[in-house]
Amino acid sequence: MxxxxxxxxxxxxxxxxxxxxxxxxxxxxxxxxxxxxxxxxxxxxxESKDVLIAEIFSELEKKVVESLMQGYSRDGSLRERFIYLSTMIIRYFMANAIHFKFIEQYMNSPYGVSLRRERLLGKARDIDLFRHLLQEGIDGHALKDLPLPLHFALAFGPILSLLRDHILGFVELDDALIQKAVEACWDGVRRQDAPG
Amino acid sequence: MxxxxxxxxxxxxxxxxxxxxxxxxxxxxxxxxxxxxxxxxxxxxxESKDVLIAEIFSELEKKVVESLMQGYSRDGSLRERFIYLSTMIIRYFMANAIHFKFIEQYMNSPYGVSLRRERLLGKARDIDLFRHLLQEGIDGHALKDLPLPLHFALAFGPILSLLRDHILGFVELDDALIQKAVEACWDGVRRQDAPG
DNA sequence: CATATCGGAATGAACGTTCATTCCTAAATA
DNA sequence: TATTTAGGAATGAACGTTCATTCCGATATG
Known part of the structure; x- marks a missing residue:
């Protein structure tokens, strides 16, 4: 070897x-x-188990971001990009359930919590596609007038719950259902008096 | 003592x-x-640590249900009841952050997962206010035509994310914000071609 | 009333197990 | 042969649980 x-x-x-x-x-x-x-x-x-765990998380994160970047275009309407990104996230983790489970474990651990804290307070990185997207929508009044973290909760919360349920075998997700779910998420964040 | x-x-x-x-x-x-x-x-x-943990969970669950039943009326429109119940859940766990954290720990553990599995497969109990509410909405075509677990994800997912964020200090929730968040959840689950 | 006896509740040191980490020997490599 | 890499037994800390002992209020006895 x-x-x-x-x-x-x-x-x-x-x-x-x-x-x-x-x-x-x-x-x-x-x-x-x-x-x-x-x-x-x-x-x-x-060096230690902690280091091993952190290293795995870091590698996974890289893979996820690379995969999402693939085929993502900054052109297209906000709605299109939102739907595309959300769909890709769901698809990625359905195809890589193990990654999802590990990341969830990590995010629920003390390491993950402090990581989130650091990132939330820090400036958005290029990598944070979703964050940029939501911020653009807030600034452009296409999305509801709510703080960014609230939009995150509205958009990401259902996706996480859905993936959990799928991986535990509580729902059987197919393309049609994913499409509907992602559109429902869009309904949650978008301004209801605006078109689309 | x-x-x-x-x-x-x-x-x-x-x-x-x-x-x-x-x-x-x-x-x-x-x-x-x-x-x-x-x-x-x-x-x-x-008898053991496991039994202690299960007992605590069971006591908490009882308290939560009691608190939600308080002041919940089966009259009123679907929307009104949805908003009321969601709001009460958020309020309860904001006032009892420790309960939320414990229940999350439990639900993410093997015990919690098998519990969820049993309940999902089993018949809805009187206690499952939210489940009844969503099912009624699906049957009456007030909600989108989606499977129940998907509606759960759409309605509950954001609430969980929001509570997590609030408890970790990532958002400061007040009554106005809770109201808006809950209405956004409603936008997610309701049929967009129906009124309200 | 004072004292002795009793029984269950409470205790915490001790036990066996599990785990991350270390260390020393063996094997591979140069 | 000298040096690096691998292996897995040894180590010690931490844990859940047990159990011989202590404690304390109630009850019986004088």
Missing amino acids: KNSDKREEIVLAALELIAEHGFHGAPMAMVADRAGVGAGTIYRYF | KNSDKREEIVLAALELIAEHGFHGAPMAMVADRAGVGAGTIYRYF
Whole structure:
């Protein structure tokens, strides 16, 4: 096994175990077993379990953003872009349920909470497509006159709930249903006296 | 200290610690300390940590339902009842942030997931005000033609996100904002070609 | 009334287990 | 051979739970 393979195997094993059983259901010994390496070997690649977890999160985030950027165009109406982005998010996580589960675990942990806090207070990065989109809609009066975090809750809340339900097997999502759901989200954020 | 006081002290201590630090951040020894009892004493009242946790959840659920039933009337339009119920849920958890945090922890744990599964498959209980409300709206074509779980996601998703944000200090919710948020949720679920 | 006896409630040190991390030996590589 | 990489047993801290003992109010006894 090549060096870089070992690292990848460790990341993959930890990702799967943590997504499925949570941080505390994924002991390092089990991660090592699944990765096909010795327990000590993990520590040649990652300083600690915390560092490993943070690294996995960071890699996932990169993949998600790359995938969303793919085929996203800044042209098109606000509505079109909103629908496109929301649909892509849902599609991505349906195809990568493990990523969703891991990110949820992470975001519900203390690390995730402080991360969100930092980002909310900080300036929007290029990466924050959704944030830019919503802000543009607020400024242009296409969206309801509400604070940004509220729009986030209105747009993202249902998406998260939906993905959770789908992954747990509570709903069977198909393209038609996704389309309807995303349009319903748009109804939630858009100004009702404006067209569309 | 009376007997019943001890039990209550234990429940309160565990509730607070778990809400703040999660299940794994609330060792029984710490619960005992905060409750002002010996570690062994907890086991005179609760068979195990799991049982203690389940008991707390059950007590909280009872309180929430009681509080929501208070002042809820089956008369009034669907919209009125939707707005009322959503508003009350937000108000309750803003006033009882600890309850919200505990319930979230529980719902994200394996116990919570199987609980949800059982309930979703089972018949709606009298208690499930929201479920009845949404079903009525679907049947009466006042709401969009979508499966029930999707309506749950559209209506509840934003409420959960909003409460999370408020409790973490990411938004400052006041009555006016709550009103607007709840109306936006209604816009999400209602048929857009129908009035109101 | 004073004292002795009793029984269940409360206690916290001790136990066995689990876990992240370390450490030392073996294997691979150069 | 010298150096780097891997392995997994060893370590010690932390945890849930147990249990022999203590405590305390009630009851019986003188």
